[in-house]
Structure formats: structure tokens, C-alpha cells
Amino acid sequence: MSQLWKTELWRLLGVIFICFLFGLVLDSIAWSLAIGLFFYLIWQALQVRHLERWLNNDIVPPPYELEGIWHDLAYRIYHNRQRSRKRRKRMSEVIRRFQKSTQALPDAAVVLTSNEEIEWINNAATRTLGVTKSDIGQNINNLLRNPAFHNFLSQGDYSKHLEINSPLDENVSLDVRIRPYGENQRLLVVRDITHIHRLMTMRHDLIANISHELRTPLTIILGYLEMLLNAPADTDPQKLREQITKLQSPTTRIQTLVDDLLMLSRLDTTSNEEKNTIVNIPDLVQQVTDEAQNISNGKHVIHCHIETDTHLFGIKDELYSAFINLANNAIRYTPEGKKICIRWYLNKDNNTACFEVKDHGIGIAWGHLHRLTERFYRVDPGRSKATGGTGLGLSIVEQILRRHGADLHIDSTPGRGSTFTCIFQPGWQRPSQ
Numbered sequence: 001m002s003q004l005w006k007t008e009l010w011r012l013l014g015v016i017f018i019c020f021l022f023g024l025v026l027d028s029i030a031w032s033l034a035i036g037l038f039f040y041l042i043w044q045a046l047q048v049r050h051l052e053r054w055l056n057n058d059i060v061p062p063p064y065e066l067e068g069i070w071h072d073l074a075y076r077i078y079h080n081r082q083r084s085r086k087r088r089k090r091m092s093e094v095i096r097r098f099q100k101s102t103q104a105l106p107d108a109a110v111v112l113t114s115n116e117e118i119e120w121i122n123n124a125a126t127r128t129l130g131v132t133k134s135d136i137g138q139n140i141n142n143l144l145r146n147p148a149f150h151n152f153l154s155q156g157d158y159s160k161h162l163e164i165n166s167p168l169d170e171n172v173s174l175d176v177r178i179r180p181y182g183e184n185q186r187l188l189v190v191r192d193i194t195h196i197h198r199l200m201t202m203r204h205d206l207i208a209n210i211s212h213e214l215r216t217p218l219t220i221i222l223g224y225l226e227m228l229l230n231a232p233a234d235t236d237p238q239k240l241r242e243q244i245t246k247l248q249s250p251t252t253r254i255q256t257l258v259d260d261l262l263m264l265s266r267l268d269t270t271s272n273e274e275k276n277t278i279v280n281i282p283d284l285v286q287q288v289t290d291e292a293q294n295i296s297n298g299k300h301v302i303h304c305h306i307e308t309d310t311h312l313f314g315i316k317d318e319l320y321s322a323f324i325n326l327a328n329n330a331i332r333y334t335p336e337g338k339k340i341c342i343r344w345y346l347n348k349d350n351n352t353a354c355f356e357v358k359d360h361g362i363g364i365a366w367g368h369l370h371r372l373t374e375r376f377y378r379v380d381p382g383r384s385k386a387t388g389g390t391g392l393g394l395s396i397v398e399q400i401l402r403r404h405g406a407d408l409h410i411d412s413t414p415g416r417g418s419t420f421t422c423i424f425q426p427g428w429q430r431p432s433q
């Protein structure tokens with residue numbers, strides 16, 4: 001028997017004893033005992049009432065009116081409550097931190113009950129699936145009306161994943177994964193994989209384009225080789241030489257294509273930061289003009305205007321490659337005798353430094369302008385190939401400019417000519433030394 005019970009028992013015996021003594025004095029032991037026990041019961045009832053009142057208020061410590069075993073009982077309850085309150089606080093802190101981290105996830109996360117009802121969602125679920133907090137409690141199949149998803153969810157084999165179109169936008173592809181956990185609950189994780197799809201399509205297109213570009217020169221080479229192999233022994237050596245010479249053009253074509261592809265791949269995958277130096281652009285522009293004059297071989301009137309001695313921070317070979325590509329295009333797409341202007345100047349309006357190539361050639365229709373820097377995009381494939389173009393020149397230019405924080409601006413009118421401008425921001429400019 002606990003100490004408290006003993007004390008309570010002593011209290012009761014005390015009451016009985018005192019009432020007994022009073023009974024002896026008053027000569028009515030039975031009445032005295034009955035009255036004493038009656039008051040004892042009332043006192044106990046009052047204690048219960050105090051306890052009951054206090055239980056309704058779970059924050060304050062037990063009141064001073066509680067005594068004896070009631071006070072001790074209340075105190076134990078109070079301690080247990082304090083302990084469980086701390087535990088609850090710790091738990092809710094853990095849940096709050098978990099929810100905060102899942103809210104920050106870029107992937108949509110949805111917790112489903114065993115009945116496929118939504119129990120919890122993160123912010124990305126609203127962006128990706130259009131499910132909002134007001135949909136909590138709804139069946140997911142009513143919101144994601146996709147038979148493939150419905151089958152995936154109900155079949156129960158969650159080792160695989162599913163690809164579906166977004167319910168918000170047909171062009172967005174989603175990767176759906178389900179992980180069962182807890183008591184028949186499921187965690188739905190949905191990731192936007194549109195960019196991966198786009199990259200895969202680009203890769204397929206690139207491979208198809210490269211194969212297509214290689215096929216023609218290879219067919220020509222094979223044709224000539226066959227002819228040479230089957231040539232009679234007494235064939236005139238001069239004629240044989242002529243045929244071998246014809247192999248040169250398709251071979252050069254393959255070589256140029258491979259060189260351009262390697263250049264693009266290098267630009268795509270390497271960083272230029274540690275290779276940047278101060279490049280003397282006025283000298284470089286003069287070099288480009290001299291080379292352009294060489295290529296044109298006197299067929300065009302080529303002017304050079306160097307209006308600033310501003311230098312650039314960058315890679316000389318890359319800048320040369322970009323500038324000569326633009327000059328070369330101007331020569332290739334400008335009829336003989338017409339003027340081509342190469343210019344290096346400062347644009348005072350926005351403090352940019354500009355390298356400009358302006359021709360008076362065939363020009364480009366407005367609808368093509370935004371696609372010119374795409375790999376293998378040509379306005380007139382016949383003309384491009386006839387002049388030795390690979391369809392990669394402007395992609396290389398754009399990529400080089402991007403590595404130098406610059407933009408390519410194209411302005412053109414069909415039949416009148418085009419202006420290609422490389423615009424360099426002030427941060428990349430350096431004063432001449």
C-alpha cells in the first residue's frame with residue numbers, strides 16, 4: 001500500500017476516532033459517526049469537483065484546494081501532461097521541418113491514403129499537377145484523369161515508373177513514381193522531364209542531320225572510287241588525275257563538317273574562364289578584313305572601319321573564328337561587285353562594343369531570322385552547300401558569343417542585304433594598352 005493511501009486511511013480513521021469521542025461525550029456515537037462520515041464524504045466530493053475543474057484547464061499546475069491523495073493524483077497527471085506536451089512539440093517541429101524541406105523540392109509530392117485520396121501535397125504539386133490544398137480528401141483519379149495513371153496506381157507494382165502528359169499542358173512530359181510506406185499510404189513523386197525529352201529529340205535530330213550531311217559527299221567519293229577501280233588498265237593518266245582531283249571537294253566537305261562539329265562540341269563542353277586574356281580587337285578586325293579580302297579574291301568591295309581602340313577580355317582564336325565566320329557568310333551570300341562593310345565601334349547609347357558585318361547581298365526573310373543559329377538550319381540548303389557551308393557557322397558564332405557574355409543581332413531585308421552585329425557588354429571591354 002502506498003504512503004498516500006496510508007495517510008488517507010489514517011485521515012479516515014482520525015475522523016472516525018474524533019466522531020467516536022464526540023459520540024461518547026454527547027452520548028450518541030451512531031449519530032456522531034454518521035455526521036462525521038457525511039462531512040468526510042462532502043469533503044471528498046469537493047476534492048473531486050476541484051480535480052474535475054482543474055482537468056478542464058490543462059495548462060496551470062494543480063490548485064492549492066486539492067489535498068492529500070487528490071493533490072498527488074493531480075500532480076502526476078500534470079507531469080504526464082507536461083511530458084506529452086513537450087513530446088508533441090518535438091514531433092510537430094520534426095513534421096514542420098519535414099514539410100518545409102518537401103515544400104522546397106522541385107518535384108511534386110503527394111501523399112495518398114489507402115483509398116487513393118489526397119492527404120498532403122507540396123507547393124510543386126500545384127505547379128506541376130494543378131492539385132491545390134482544397135483538393136485534400138479528394139480521390140486523385142478524379143483530378144488526374146489519365147487511364148495509364150489509373151492503371152499504374154491500381155496495379156500495385158511500383159518498381160517501374162510512368163511517363164504521362166501534364167494535365168495542365170499537353171506539351172509538358174511528367175515522370176511519375178510511387179513509393180508505398182506506412183499503413184497502406186503511398187507517396188507520389190512527379191518530375192517534369194520535358195527538358196530531357198527535348199534533349200533526346202535534339203540528339204536524335206543531330207545524329208540524323210550529321211548522317212544526312214555525310215551521305216552526299218560519301219556517295220560521291222564511293223562513286224569515283226568505284227569508277228577508278230573499274231578503269232581499264234590503259235586509261236589515260238591525265239584522265240585518272242582529273243577523276244582523283246574530283247575526290248578533293250567531297251573530302252574537304254567532310255573535313256570541314258567534322259572540324260565544325262568538333263569545334264561546337266568543344267564550345268559546348270569546356271569552360272573558357274581560365275583561358276581569357278586581353279585581346280586587341282582593332283588588330284583582330286584588320287586581320288579578319290585581310291582574310292576576307294583573300295577569300296573574296298577581289299570579287300567584292302570590302303571596307304573596314306575601326307572606330308574605337310577598345311579591346312576585349314576573351315579568347316583570341318574564338319573571337320577570330322566568330323568574326324571570320326560572319327565575314328565569310330557575307331562573301332558567300334553577296335553577289336560579286338557588291339559592297340561589304342566590317343566595323344568595330346562603340347554604341348554610346350548603351351556603352352556596348354559592336355563588331356558588325358554589313359553586306360548588300362541576298363538578304364533573309366523575316367520568318368527565318370529566329371532560326372538561323374540552329375544547328376544545320378539553312379534558308380537555301382542548295383546555295384549553302386554549293387558555297388561550302390555546313391549549316392553550323394552561325395551556331396558556332398552564337399556559342400562563342402555566349403562564352404563572351406555577348407549577343408548576336410541580325411537585321412536583314414531580302415534582296416537588300418543583312419547586318420550581323422556582335423554586341424559586347426561593358427564588363428568584357430578593356431581599354432587599349
Ligand code: ADP
Nearest residue numbers: 329330333378379380384389390391392393394
Ligand atoms: P551555312 O554554312 O549554311 O552558311 P550558317 O550557320 O553560317 O550556315 O548560316 C545559316 C544560314 O543563314 C545560311 O544557310 C544562310 O541561309 C543564312 N545566312 C547566313 N549569313 C547570311 C548572309 N550574310 N546573307 C544571307 N543569308 C545568310
